[in-house]
Amino acid sequence: MKLITVSGPPSSGKTSVIGKTIEALEKKAIELAVIKFDCLSTADELIYEKKGIKTKLGLSGSLCPDHYFVNNIDACFHWGLKENVAILITESAGLCNRCSPHIKGVLSVCVIDNLSGCHTPKKIGPMLKFADIVVITKGDIVSQAEREVFAYNVKIVNPKAKILHINGITGQGAAELGRLFFSANDYENLDDKKLRFTMPAALCSYCLGETMIGKDYHIGNVKNMKL
Amino acid sequence: MEGSWQLKNPYNFLTEMGFDLPDKNQSLDQYFDFIDDDMLEDMGTNKEMIYASYNALHEQFEEEPDVKVKSILIKGGFNKDGEKESIDILLKPGEIVSLVGPTGSGKSRLLADIEWLAQADTPTGRVIVINGILPDESKRYSFDEKLISQLSQNMNFVMDANVEEFIRMHAESRNIKQIDEVLETIIKHANDLAGEPFSLETPLTALSGGQSRALMIVDVAFLSKSPIVLIDEIENAGIDRRKAMEFLVNAEKIILIATHDPVLALMANRRLVIRNGGMYKIIESDESEKKVLDKLEKRDRETQKIRNALREGQKVQCD
Numbered sequence: 001m002k003l004i005t006v007s008g009p010p011s012s013g014k015t016s017v018i019g020k021t022i023e024a025l026e027k028k029a030i031e032l033a034v035i036k037f038d039c040l041s042t043a044d045e046l047i048y049e050k051k052g053i054k055t056k057l058g059l060s061g062s063l064c065p066d067h068y069f070v071n072n073i074d075a076c077f078h079w080g081l082k083e084n085v086a087i088l089i090t091e092s093a094g095l096c097n098r099c100s101p102h103i104k105g106v107l108s109v110c111v112i113d114n115l116s117g118c119h120t121p122k123k124i125g126p127m128l129k130f131a132d133i134v135v136i137t138k139g140d141i142v143s144q145a146e147r148e149v150f151a152y153n154v155k156i157v158n159p160k161a162k163i164l165h166i167n168g169i170t171g172q173g174a175a176e177l178g179r180l181f182f183s184a185n186d187y188e189n190l191d192d193k194k195l196r197f198t199m200p201a202a203l204c205s206y207c208l209g210e211t212m213i214g215k216d217y218h219i220g221n222v223k224n225m226k227l
Numbered sequence: 228m229e230g231s232w233q234l235k236n237p238y239n240f241l242t243e244m245g246f247d248l249p250d251k252n253q254s255l256d257q258y259f260d261f262i263d264d265d266m267l268e269d270m271g272t273n274k275e276m277i278y279a280s281y282n283a284l285h286e287q288f289e290e291e292p293d294v295k296v297k298s299i300l301i302k303g304g305f306n307k308d309g310e311k312e313s314i315d316i317l318l319k320p321g322e323i324v325s326l327v328g329p330t331g332s333g334k335s336r337l338l339a340d341i342e343w344l345a346q347a348d349t350p351t352g353r354v355i356v357i358n359g360i361l362p363d364e365s366k367r368y369s370f371d372e373k374l375i376s377q378l379s380q381n382m383n384f385v386m387d388a389n390v391e392e393f394i395r396m397h398a399e400s401r402n403i404k405q406i407d408e409v410l411e412t413i414i415k416h417a418n419d420l421a422g423e424p425f426s427l428e429t430p431l432t433a434l435s436g437g438q439s440r441a442l443m444i445v446d447v448a449f450l451s452k453s454p455i456v457l458i459d460e461i462e463n464a465g466i467d468r469r470k471a472m473e474f475l476v477n478a479e480k481i482i483l484i485a486t487h488d489p490v491l492a493l494m495a496n497r498r499l500v501i502r503n504g505g506m507y508k509i510i511e512s513d514e515s516e517k518k519v520l521d522k523l524e525k526r527d528r529e530t531q532k533i534r535n536a537l538r539e540g541q542k543v544q545c546d
Contacts, residue, residue, distance in 0.1 A: 024350070098271050100271065114385070115385055117385065117386070118386060118396070122243070122244070125270070125271025125272070126271045126272070129271065129272055129276055130276070139377070140377075140379065140381060140382070141381050141382055141383060142382060142383060142384070142385050143382050143383070143384050143439075143443050143446070144376045144377055144378065144382075144443060144446065144447050144451055144453075145393065145396075145397040145443070145446050145447075145450065145451070146384065146385060146386055147377075148376075148397065148400060148401075148451065149396055149397060149400045152400040153400075155283060156280055156283055156284050157280055158276075158280075159279050159280060159282070159283030160279065165342070167335075170335050172335045172336075172338070172339045172342075173339055173342070173343070175339070175349055175350055176339075176343045176349070179348060197271065197273070198268055
């Protein structure tokens with residue numbers, strides 16, 4: 001089974017890009033499924049179901065969604081195998097820009113949008129810097145110059161990535177992404193696979209439910225701001 | 228300028244990324260003696276990525292391979308019913324071709340094929356040939372953004388900057404040295420197109436629809452490297468469209484206009500008719516059509532006159 005991890009900041013167009021790409025792939029009649037990871041709630045699984053795409057939803061609740069992702073990806077992979085899926089796509093929201101859901105050897109896609117501003121590529125961590133493919137969306141509503149500066153900044157932070165421009169509404173460019181999905185590696189399991197980069201860390205009193213403010217309550221992995 | 232990647236010394240490069248460094252004027256290697264793994268992890272990067280990024284920044288300034296596109300041949304594939312397209316079309320710099328056809332007929336698909344440099348590997352099976360040779364796989368990505376620039380009336384400036392800062396940022400990303408000259412040229416020509424004057428200090432967000440479009444068109448003509456310009460409708464109101472086309476033609480662009488607007492469609496020497504996902508036929512614009520265009524343009528000018536009169540608080544009446 002081929003596994004593809006798709007990540008990107010909230011509302012950057014991940015669901016639209018995946019939806020349009022699957023539409024483009026469907027003519028090839030292969031079994032596809034999407035696993036949607038999110039935090040509190042989402043209606044995206046309904047969007048997929050409406051399109052007739054097999055979907056599973058994982059909500060991380062109060063946990064870091066990235067950690068939740070990596071704790072569940074193995075089980076998701078097995079589910080995909082059991083369901084005879086040929087291409088399994090995971091969609092995870094990069095909520096803090098320090099997310100790092102990409103796995104070595106597994107095709108990784110980061111979706112970012114032109115509306116987020118020209119300097120945004122510089123502010124995004126491993127999910128952009130270590131992606132194989134960077135999809136840039138919403139190019140139809142900003143000026144050509146801003147599009148060029150944006151793509152240029154992506155290229156500087158991740159020189160190796162292939163950059164694709166996809167219009168999530170018309171689907172322009174999605175067929176090309178679909179073609180790249182076929183180049184993803186096939187795996188029988190995820191044994192011995194490693195993350196491309198460490199995930200955001202946290203292990204302090206607040207992780208365990210502390211709500212009081214003040215030095216006396218800071219326990220664990222704590223970092224102090226330089227003022 | 229703040230936030231620009233133009234600053235090339237290692238100190239600026241790293242501090243801009245967010246690293247807190249003690250001394251200036253050290254080499255990247257020297258800084259790495261100071262930067263430990265924890266710092267790298269905090270920033271979500273590693274040494275290898277920083278070197279790659281730093282090198283990419285410099286290569287961008289050194290090579291800038293000038294892709295001179297002399298011709299683009301679109302070889303017919305298949306329409307939505309799988310029937311063979313009977314025509315090929317050859318596009319050359321300085322020419323205007325309009326794409327006509329109902330919504331959903333396949334104009335976007337054709338443009339996507341060009342952008343992707345399709346090699347019979349898209350749903351249409353079309354093949355794009357540049358300068359008479361098939362682009363190889365590695366080239367396909369090196370062209371990336373560079374092949375087609377787009378203009379449409381749905382586009383806005385979202386940047387929080389004034390006109391000068393905006394032009395500088397674009398010029399810097401293109402490694403253009405004579406920025407002051409470019410600034411002058413762009414503001415002058417954009418004002419020629421726009422009707423209502425604006426200056427280098429005007430914030431982008433304060434520009435009117437017509438002024439924004441004028442600035443975008445002139446910016447594409449003078450600062451965008453893409454050999455092809457795709458125009459997906461531009462406003463009728465308050466902008467000299469004929470002059471706009473002249474700028475782009477003089478900049479040796481291949482101009483494709485996907486439009487339902489008769490004036491724009493008729494400005495092209497040739498019209499490519501798209502039907503049912505396929506290139507259906509090519510119509511050459513002749514003298515009698517030019518007369519229709521003249522008539523429409525005359526009407527446009529009259530409307531413009533009335534618009535200006537109303538804007539200036541005058542009364543209007545029939546001749």
